[in-house]
Amino acid sequence: PSYQMALLIKNIVESGRLQPSEVMHLEWSYFGVLEHQAQHKLLIYQHLISDPVLFLQLIELVYRPDDAPKEAPTPSETEQSVAMQAWRLFNDWAPFKDLTALDMPSAETLMDHIEACRSLASDRRHLTPADDLLGRALSSSAPGSDGMWPHESVRDALERYGHFDVLAGGFVTGKVELRGATTRRPGDGGEQER
Numbered sequence: 001p002s003y004q005m006a007l008l009i010k011n012i013v014e015s016g017r018l019q020p021s022e023v024m025h026l027e028w029s030y031f032g033v034l035e036h037q038a039q040h041k042l043l044i045y046q047h048l049i050s051d052p053v054l055f056l057q058l059i060e061l062v063y064r065p066d067d068a069p070k071e072a073p074t075p076s077e078t079e080q081s082v083a084m085q086a087w088r089l090f091n092d093w094a095p096f097k098d099l100t101a102l103d104m105p106s107a108e109t110l111m112d113h114i115e116a117c118r119s120l121a122s123d124r125r126h127l128t129p130a131d132d133l134l135g136r137a138l139s140s141s142a143p144g145s146d147g148m149w150p151h152e153s154v155r156d157a158l159e160r161y162g163h164f165d166v167l168a169g170g171f172v173t174g175k176v177e178l179r180g181a182t183t184r185r186p187g188d189g190g191e192q193e194r
Helices: 001-016 020-029 031-037 043-048 050-060 076-093 109-123 125-138 154-161 165-180
Strands: none
Touching: 001 020, 001 031, 020 031, 020 043, 031 076, 043 076, 050 076, 050 109, 050 125, 109 125, 109 154, 125 154, 125 165, 154 165
């Protein structure tokens, strides 16, 4: 049934009858099915970096404000479920993973998106998780036109924003996690990580 549901959603999306906001609402509503069964590229993944409002709405579902007291009321089961879904969406978010060097946004566009997301996150007191997630997103970069990784636009963004420790840390963590699960024999040491 999950596969048929994912196929149905793909057909609805490809019909062109829905606005992007309606497609993203549909993807959010059925994310549990689409997370591993999607038959189309999820629009919500593509829009997260260019839509600071959507980006912050999802962050606020998962994270408390930067200056929130350590003690907080226990969220309801519904709130926990929604937060877990948003967390899973962010965990799978790699907006540039399938792009070629030619498909990557320009440095100016990318930095405008980052600036808008960071500005709104700062206003809403969620800059720490926003920086971490933006760094992880940048780590999904395609190689540049010169064959070197990351893409030139990401290099420029890192030159501008890489001095923010959380964003830089998110970039490194994201790159390590994109490698996927690995195994080794006892005694192999840490050469693979180095």
